[in-house]
Amino acid sequence: AEYKSEYKMSIVVGPKGPWGEAAQKFADLVKERTGGRINIKCYFAGQLFAGKQTNEFLLLRQGVADFALASTINWSPQVPELNLFALPFFFDNYEQVDAVKNGEPGRILFEKIEEKGVIGLAWGENGFRELTNRVRPVEKPEDLAGLKVRVVGSPIFIDIFRALGANPINMNWGEAQTAFQQGTVDGQENPVNAVIIPYQLWQVHPYITIWHYAIDPLILGVSKKTWEGFTEEDRKIIAEAAQEACSWEVDRAREGLTGEMPALKILEQKGMKVTVLTPEQRQAFRAKTREVYEKWKATIGADLVEEAEKLLGR
Amino acid sequence: MRKFFGQIEEVFCALLLLIMAVVAFLNVCVRYFTNYSFAFTEEIEVAGLVYLTLFGAAAAFKRGLHLGIAFVKRRFSPKIQAGLTVFAAVLSLGLFLTIAYYSIIQIKDERLLGTTSEALQIPQWIYTMAIPIGIFFITVRILEYTWDSVKEGFRKDL
Amino acid sequence: MEATLLLFGGLFLLLLLGVPIAVALGTMALLAMWKYELGIFVCSANFYSGIAKYPLLAVPFFILAGMILERSGVSARLVNLASLIVGGIPGGIAIVAVLVCVFFGGISGSGPADAAAIGAVLIPEMVRKGYSKAFAAAVIAAGGSTAIIVPPSIALILYGVITTTSIPALFAGGAIPGFLAGMSLIIPAYLVSRKRGYVGERRGSLREIGRAFREAFWGLLAPVVILGGIYGGIFTATEAAVVAVFYGLFVGMIVYRTLSLKDFYEILVQASLASAVVLLIVTLAGLYSWAGSTLGVMEKMASAILSISSSQITALILVNFLILIAGMFLDAISIYYVFLPILLPIVAHFNWDPLWFGIVMTLNLAIGQFTPPVAVNLYVTTNLASINLEETSVAVIPFVLAMTIALILVILFPSLSLMLPKILNLY
Ligand code: NA
Ligand code: NA
Numbered sequence: 001a002e003y004k005s006e007y008k009m010s011i012v013v014g015p016k017g018p019w020g021e022a023a024q025k026f027a028d029l030v031k032e033r034t035g036g037r038i039n040i041k042c043y044f045a046g047q048l049f050a051g052k053q054t055n056e057f058l059l060l061r062q063g064v065a066d067f068a069l070a071s072t073i074n075w076s077p078q079v080p081e082l083n084l085f086a087l088p089f090f091f092d093n094y095e096q097v098d099a100v101k102n103g104e105p106g107r108i109l110f111e112k113i114e115e116k117g118v119i120g121l122a123w124g125e126n127g128f129r130e131l132t133n134r135v136r137p138v139e140k141p142e143d144l145a146g147l148k149v150r151v152v153g154s155p156i157f158i159d160i161f162r163a164l165g166a167n168p169i170n171m172n173w174g175e176a177q178t179a180f181q182q183g184t185v186d187g188q189e190n191p192v193n194a195v196i197i198p199y200q201l202w203q204v205h206p207y208i209t210i211w212h213y214a215i216d217p218l219i220l221g222v223s224k225k226t227w228e229g230f231t232e233e234d235r236k237i238i239a240e241a242a243q244e245a246c247s248w249e250v251d252r253a254r255e256g257l258t259g260e261m262p263a264l265k266i267l268e269q270k271g272m273k274v275t276v277l278t279p280e281q282r283q284a285f286r287a288k289t290r291e292v293y294e295k296w297k298a299t300i301g302a303d304l305v306e307e308a309e310k311l312l313g314r
Numbered sequence: 315m316r317k318f319f320g321q322i323e324e325v326f327c328a329l330l331l332l333i334m335a336v337v338a339f340l341n342v343c344v345r346y347f348t349n350y351s352f353a354f355t356e357e358i359e360v361a362g363l364v365y366l367t368l369f370g371a372a373a374a375f376k377r378g379l380h381l382g383i384a385f386v387k388r389r390f391s392p393k394i395q396a397g398l399t400v401f402a403a404v405l406s407l408g409l410f411l412t413i414a415y416y417s418i419i420q421i422k423d424e425r426l427l428g429t430t431s432e433a434l435q436i437p438q439w440i441y442t443m444a445i446p447i448g449i450f451f452i453t454v455r456i457l458e459y460t461w462d463s464v465k466e467g468f469r470k471d472l
Numbered sequence: 473m474e475a476t477l478l479l480f481g482g483l484f485l486l487l488l489l490g491v492p493i494a495v496a497l498g499t500m501a502l503l504a505m506w507k508y509e510l511g512i513f514v515c516s517a518n519f520y521s522g523i524a525k526y527p528l529l530a531v532p533f534f535i536l537a538g539m540i541l542e543r544s545g546v547s548a549r550l551v552n553l554a555s556l557i558v559g560g561i562p563g564g565i566a567i568v569a570v571l572v573c574v575f576f577g578g579i580s581g582s583g584p585a586d587a588a589a590i591g592a593v594l595i596p597e598m599v600r601k602g603y604s605k606a607f608a609a610a611v612i613a614a615g616g617s618t619a620i621i622v623p624p625s626i627a628l629i630l631y632g633v634i635t636t637t638s639i640p641a642l643f644a645g646g647a648i649p650g651f652l653a654g655m656s657l658i659i660p661a662y663l664v665s666r667k668r669g670y671v672g673e674r675r676g677s678l679r680e681i682g683r684a685f686r687e688a689f690w691g692l693l694a695p696v697v698i699l700g701g702i703y704g705g706i707f708t709a710t711e712a713a714v715v716a717v718f719y720g721l722f723v724g725m726i727v728y729r730t731l732s733l734k735d736f737y738e739i740l741v742q743a744s745l746a747s748a749v750v751l752l753i754v755t756l757a758g759l760y761s762w763a764g765s766t767l768g769v770m771e772k773m774a775s776a777i778l779s780i781s782s783s784q785i786t787a788l789i790l791v792n793f794l795i796l797i798a799g800m801f802l803d804a805i806s807i808y809y810v811f812l813p814i815l816l817p818i819v820a821h822f823n824w825d826p827l828w829f830g831i832v833m834t835l836n837l838a839i840g841q842f843t844p845p846v847a848v849n850l851y852v853t854t855n856l857a858s859i860n861l862e863e864t865s866v867a868v869i870p871f872v873l874a875m876t877i878a879l880i881l882v883i884l885f886p887s888l889s890l891m892l893p894k895i896l897n898l899y
Contacts (some may be wrong), residue, residue, distance in 0.1 A: 008511075029423065047766055049514060052521035058423055064511030079425040116427055154434045170356065170433060171526070175708075178638035182898065184708075284352070327744035328737055331532060338529070338714040342707055360524045361750070366532060367523050372512025373741075379749055380492035381803055385845045385862070387490035402491045409498045409756075441524075445516055457805035 005224065007040045008066035008305060010056055012074060017194060019218065020044055021067040022249030026220065029241035032132040034234055040067060054078075061117035063225035071126055072217050073154050081112050083300050085307060086156045086214045088163075089282055089288035094254060096312050097125075097215055106307040117224045121242035124218030124249040127191030127257070131213070132146070132205035135186050137275050141165060141288040150176045150189040157189070159292045161212065164285065180204040191216060192263055193253055202270040209287065210264065210276040220246055323373040327366055334362045339422040357433040360442045368448025373375055375406075378463070396467035405458040408448045410456075417445035476769045479504055479760070483810075493806055494543020494749075497799040498756035504763040518762060522755030526710060527633050531626055531754075532715030532747035537698075538580035539718050539739045542589035544731050546691035546722030548575055549714035551593050553684040556676025564609050564672035565601060567658055569594050573615030574654035577622035579716070581629070583804075583841045585746075587616025587849040588856075595856045605671055610867035613842035614657050614875065620804065620838050622650030623699060624716075627804050629709060629836065630754065631830045634812050638827075639686060640702050640708045641898040645831045645889040649824035649882045654836060656878040660870035677838075690723045703896055750805060757809035772812035777818060784822050788883065792836055799840020803848055807837060827899060831889040835879050842868055 003240075011023045020042075027040035047063050049055045057078040059065045068232045074080040084090075091097050101123045110120035115236065127261060131138060131149070138144055144166040151157040153170040161168035169185055179185035181204055190196055196208070230238065256263030264274050277285075286293075297305045318325075341355045374380055386400055421439045423429075429438040486496035498548055505512045545823050554568040554575075573590050580586045591612045592676055599609040620627040623643035632639040664670075676684065686690075695718050702712045724731030764770045777794075783788055798807050819829050840883070841849045844865050853859045893899035 011478065043766070048511075049517065049521075050875075051525075052517065054429075055521070057427075058429075058513060059511065061423070061513070061514050062419075062512050077429050077432065080428075080430075101438065102772045155432060158433065178640065178898070181638075182640070230357075235579070292460055315684045324741045327748075328740035331744050331747075332534065334529075335533065335536065335714055335717050338533070338711070339718050342711045342715060346706065347509070356526055359529055360526055363529055363532070364520060364523045366744055367751040367755070370744040371752045373488050374745045374749050377745070378508065379745060380494055381749065381848070382490055382492040382496075382755070383487050383801065383846055384487045384490060398490050401693070405486070405491055405499050405663065406495045409502060410494055412502055413498075413516050414521050416513055419513065420516050442516075442520060445520060458670075463828075 003037060003229070004066075005039065007038060008048060008064070009040050009042045009068040009069070010046070010059065010065040011042055011044050011069055012046050012056070012071065013044065013052055013194075015042070015044045017198060019069065019124070019126060019194065020248050021304035022245045022252075025248065026067075026069070026241055026245035029245060030238055031089045033241060038144030038230075047282055049307055057116075060221060060223050063223045066222065067220070067222050068122060069218055069220045072219060073152060075113070076154060076156075078116060079109075079113055080299050081109055081301055081304055083154075083156050083296055084109070084304060085217055086154065087159045087296060087300070089211075089213055090287040090293075091128075091212065091215050091312075092282075093110060093212075094258065094281070097217070099305045099311045100182065100308045101217060103311050105311070108304055108307070113219070113221065114224070118221045119224055119227050120219050120221050121239055122220045122246035124133055124150070124220060126194050126218055127253050128210075128212040128214040129189045129191055129214050129216055130196065130202050130307070131187060131209045131211060132178070132191050132272075134183065134205045134223060135207070137207050137209070137273055138211075138285055139275055139277070139281060141152040147186045150179065150185050151189055156292070156296050157214070158189060159295070161298070163289045163292045170275040189213070191253070192194075193255060193266075197263070197266065200270075200274045202223070202267060206272060208267060208272050208274050210261075210274065211282060212277075213285070218246070218249070266310050308310065321373075323369040323376075324456075327370050327373065330369070331367050332364055334359055334366070354433045355421075361444070364425055364441070364444045365448065368444055369451060372448065372455045375452055376457055376459055387394035392467045396464045399460055399463050403456050406456050406460060410452050414446045414449040416451075417442060423445070425453070473482045475504065475508060475767045476772060477794075478507070479764050479767075479769055483760070485803065494752045494756045495755070497806060497810075499757040501763045504767065506699040506876035508767055510763060510766055515759065518616060518759055519755050523751050524875045525585040525633060527629055527639060528751065528754065530624075530629050530710040531750055532743060533625060533710070533717055534581035534624055535746050535750075536739065536743040537713060537716035538576075538582070538585045538589065538809065539743050540717065540720030540724055540731065540736075541579055541583075541691065541694060542544065542576075542592075543735055543739055543872040544720060544728050545867050546579075546688075546694065546720075547572065547589045548593050548721065549684070550575060550691050551590070553681070553688040555673055555857045556681045556684050559673035560675035561662065561672045563662050565598050565603070565672045566607075566661040566665050566670065567597070569612050569659055570615040570654055570657045573612065574618050574622060575695070577616075577619035577650065577654075578624075579691075579698065581615045581626040581713075581769060582625045582746075582750075583619050583838065584797040584848045584852045585616075585617035587613050587852045590616065591853045591856045594854060599857065601670070603665075603861045604867070606667075606864045607859040609663065609850065609859060610842065610864050610871060611657070611661050613777040613847065613853045613864075614868065614871035616714060616849045616852070617838040617841040618650050618654045620841070621646045621653055621831070621835050623647055623702075623711065624640060624712065625834070626750065627808070627834050628830065630805055630808050631812075631834060634808055635816065635826055635830065637830055638898060641827055641893040642830055642849075643699070643702060643709065644893040644896050644898055645827050646834065647892055649831050649835055649878070652881065652888065653838065653875055653878045656874040657871055690727050694719060694723075703898075721774070732770045753803065753805050754809070757806045761809040761813050764810075764816040765813045771817060772874045777814070778821060787818060787822065789837075791818060792832070792879070792883070795833055796839065799837050800843050801846050802840075803846070804834075804837040806842065807840075808833075825886060825890065827893060828886045832879070832883055835875075835882055839872060839875050839879065843872055844868070 052079045053074045057075045076082045144164045148167045151168045158168045424439040482500045550572045628642040698716045701707050
């Protein structure tokens, strides 16, 4: 088939930071290795879908966007199985996340999205989602009681915070930042490297809890319509470039957050009180969100969840 | 009966706006007195806004309320003015029917994938239906308004 | 180059041919999306998400609240109070008109709504007292334009939505410049009236003023409720709008008992239609601006402007001139959507404060609301005065000049816009 002069790649965030830079890196690698046959242009900050993040999957499937480096949260309205990564306090550490992504559950998830017209090429990562707030250190579920927390607009996250006794509020990020400043909203949840550090949340929230309550993986996907137009040779080049860009991205997203977690030192220097939950403390949160887990296990598919649990040794 | 059909969007809009105001006000009260807010009301309100815009736009087409520049058009003879009115109507119909066509594809997609809304988890296509339904009324009203004003224009010309 | 010509040239042509602004914007957007393969499939999804935004809920609610308060007789009572206080000066009613417009602008978020509320009461009155129809229509159209800069303001809400600037901060930023713009209009109103011999009214006794104050009390309280609620951190701008609706119903149905259920139904219909007209422009202008940005047309225009001059002052003059010209032909909302993607890179390039720029741009657009040939406020007031819009082209000149001076002050002294948001800790 004839190749297009430009392929479009959709990215929800801006060009700076691991997520955006990895997308650009992927585009550059493909262009270089195909000798310019495949020219991918990155459309950052959700440019291609003008505002509604949860439409990204539809665009990709229709071939309006050819590629996307996307968060599983934004695809979950169309692919409910992706809520696996949002199950409350499901993953303890990165090793477990990797085992699931690279194992049988990861393969099943790619199969699910392929059935819906999108081919998964590689897994990236936005990071574990942690909690910041302006009221008090959060060490046990009771500490969350009555706190107004801005959560990303996904129903499972709302369910989790409600179960923990907090008052979850779904508002867009722009509005949320004003609300933090005015104190009309008390807290928020987001990854450290992707959001908490770049947005300098220590200016509004003196407390952070490292609780790994959910992880936010990325998928580098390509529209099936587009994929079928590529030669076998080019597909191989694209798949390899995707792997390379994504593994580079994952390393960057985890920078300073493994082992002794030196990134947390930065937060302390900025005056934040950092609380890292012990396994026992996390257990209390897990127990409190048991019902949410049960409810969403059914939506995600019990087989898939159990497959993942086998890998986690539960 | 004909009178009712002539104002159907207006009745619908008035009711919808009233309900939206009441729901939003209750939400403010509940939040103020109990420190608790319903995440789902925001979703309903915003969906209501889409229905309000489309139905209100239809009624506004009927009454010729949409903003435009008239000072050039007014300088022409009534016959040319009528021609320009028809031209604007053709463009309007082309625009809205194109959007309606793609909204139907979108609805098919949403049903096929079982896409659900963010807060209430109800099928997304129920919200998207606002577009084809609203555009049906918009189409009727554009035809009505154009027919009336062209008739009048030609009468002036005689 | 070709895409630029298509988007801008095509839009201009369609507008001149009298195609409704919303339809002209939408048609050019779809044409560009189809011709340059932006994926026309997204038109319906983008149409939907252009409207489905939480802050936009404030649009119908503020329009509804303004109409309810106006129909309840609040504007008439405010006029009565102001006439008894300042009506004695030459050109008394004209000055009263400006003052009440600015005050009612603290309730109404839209220029035409403000002009309609005050114009309905005052234009017949002014004509009866011997003021020229053109002057009456001009002064009220100009006064009404302050409604988009005095908080609350639908225009500022849209600026906030497009640029993700805090809406409460923008509202606070508009307060002083809005007041200044209003005051600037009083000078030409006074001078023209004195020259033409429009005499003042009888000044009221303290007792009369006291009674008028008691009657207007609930109206005077409305901006306090709306703005106090926002700045007290009690509610968001959208919530303030809905509280204003119920405050208006309370005043109209329980305190003054001037609002019947039938009136209320008619107001609901009118407010819905007025909001729909605004929101249809919002979403189709959004589609147009999206197509232009995705094609890179907007960036190119920005760098073209920057290439004309690297000096900050020249760029500022150029930008304001551009907005002023655009304001002669387009409504404020379309201008935000069409021109902000071009202007924001320039704002970023010179490190201008986006809040200050929002206030400057909105004040500039307020002037556009009463400069012919396209002037939404003059549509309303000339209609009330039953004259042609063109007949006011001379009468508006002094007001355009006066408000341009206010604009220059707001440009030169950024603290006029930034002081209040900083004091209120919003920015
Ligand atoms: Na206002
Ligand atoms: Na104008």
